[in-house]
Amino acid sequence: MPTANALTFGQRVAYRRRVARMTQQELANAAGVHVGTLRKIERGARGASDGVVEALAAALGVDTSRLLGSRDQADARVHAAMPSLSAEIAAYEGPDDGPVRPLADLRIAVDEAVTWRLAAQYVRIARHAPKLIGELIRANHLAPAKERAEIAGLLVSALRTADAVAYKYGARDLSARLVDLMRWVAPHAGDPLLVAAVAYVRTETFFAARAFAPGLRALEAALDAAPVGDDDATVAARGTLNMRAAVIAGRAGLVEAANFHLFEARRLGDAVPESVYQGTAFGPESVRIHEVSVAVSLGHDHVRRALDVANEWAPPQSLPAERRSGFYIEVARAQLWTGLARDAFESLKVARRIAPQHTRDHPWVREDAATLRRLRRGDAESLSSFAEWCHAGE
Template sequence: MTQQQLADAASIHVGTLRKIERGARGAGDSVLEAIAAGLGLDPSILLADRAQASARIQHALPDLSAVIAAYDVPEDGPVRALEELQASVAESASWRLAAQYVRIVRHVPELLTELFRAFHTATSEQQPEIARLLVSACRSADAVAYKHGAHDLSARLIDLMRWAAPHTDDRLIDSVVAYVRTETFFAAYAHSSGLRALQRAMDAAPPPTLAPSIAALGALHMRAAVIAGRAGDVDAADFHLTQARHLGDQVAEGIYAGTAFGPCSVRIHEVSVAVSLGSDHVQRALDVAREWVPPPDLPAERRSGFYIELGRAQLWAGLPDDAFESLKVARRIAPQHTRDHRWVREDAATLRRLKRADAESLSSFAEWCHAV
């Protein structure tokens, strides 16, 4: 892009952009976000110090907590038309799938306040749709809270999703909430309890007759396979993975009710399950990666997760150089997701101790993800 093209895309004056590029002036949050939007990137990509992205997110979490504390007594203010709210919620969902967490924390707290306000003033005809939008917006906020270790805040957001779900009059939303709720069991290492909760959700799910209901049930089986793996239940993990694979073959890969599902997503979960089961099962993950890589049209968060888990499998298999390459691919795909992933820090620290990759680049990577 030329400077003029980028300035036009960002809706800023080209002279401002030239000064920023020369270092003659800084870029405040609003200008930084405008430029990032013009480039189709998350603002964190443009920060010279990647620590600034995490700092911005951490500083925003108390504001998010304050917003959801007042879910039943939101501040007075305007409410946009339903079509505008739908567009904003869809945008926040796209940021979640792309692991663009800075954008979420800058915009979703205010959006949630407006949605709470809209819900409490909506007509009976509008309330189910507003409730559906609330579930989606809370899920976007939860992605940030959970990925950044704010597990209590994540649990509160999931409770709000569970509160809103019955108002949607849509059983598929119950499946979505059950899928997300599994995070609380992962965080508490309550894997057996999480598996029971997912089984209950699968029993209550709508019959898998159309693509949305097939995907909803398939996503629950994917989640159940992973948590069964972490519980060390090989038979249950294999059963749920087989069920997910069967359902995945019946639909095209896509985003269903905010969750990616289809043959590619199931294949990624094959790697997740193998890693969840432990080092004795890593060959299953390596076999998948030998024959297949995630296509670029899959959500960035899901693709980066594949390489993060593959990196762990390669490390366990005694392939540290391959593991480092996988972590670097994950960083290129979704830097925020990769940088704040606990396994990335652990594995980068292990790789640095092994000193099997280039010392300078490995040390730089370890510092980038706070492994040292």
């Protein structure tokens, strides 16, 4: 049987349709395409536009990259969007003329984009984010004064969604520019909790530069400036900052600071229901995932803590896909460090099933897959296939 990557696009659609136990008519109806078009796609008689690919993926309940198959195809679509994204944010002070939808429609579009970010659907984000950001920038210039605060908040959310793609795909200069624009726009929304959320996102620039101690200081300054209150949104804002601070303190090797911020995150997490606040998942379950992150960040002497969590608990399906896949990526590293190579590979495969694009482009996945390949050379064809899928060792 040919490997998944050897299948054509149409064959992958047909395979996923059969797995979902759908007829061609049922899939066509769910995707909003003509059944004759679907038949031609499945037998390779015609291609599919980006919109049709997305519609079929949504109807099948799979990530777009599952249908594209080739890593190069998915990557090419993401990288092709970077110049357009860069051009849109460069025109912030003097945007081009163009249409602007009503505020209610913009809310829906941004909510959808945030959903894609939490699900790690980077191909979809890359296709839609430049146009959405350009439209929001125009709206920010044209809208009546009473709408501008809300539009500023929507723009920050859209910029954060685009930044997730830029950062994950290594466009670090573009990511830094997106973060700078977020920091400039956020105060115009009149919401101090949004400013705190941007401080959380900004930490990725410190991770990228390996400037862990300065990153910790920036987060602690954000905590000093963040509102204090007992409502869920305010508690979650402070909790997410402490979660992030715990991880970056761990990367800096500051055990006491990491434990202090993790304790604060756990205390605050226990006070609110697990949910997405200001675009970030927070609650008891998210904090538990960060316990694993902190243990792995602190290094070999602390990984037993990560394994203890993983042995007694697994993230529920209700958590965002990106966060759940991140848990298994971190656990795989802890397992690899303690000599549990087979378990580590199983964890990486679980991460891939949950969020393939997030897993494939995670640097730790590439490093660990390359290490596993060396340790078990020739032992498993599936390991070699996995390593090639994520370009391990490149």
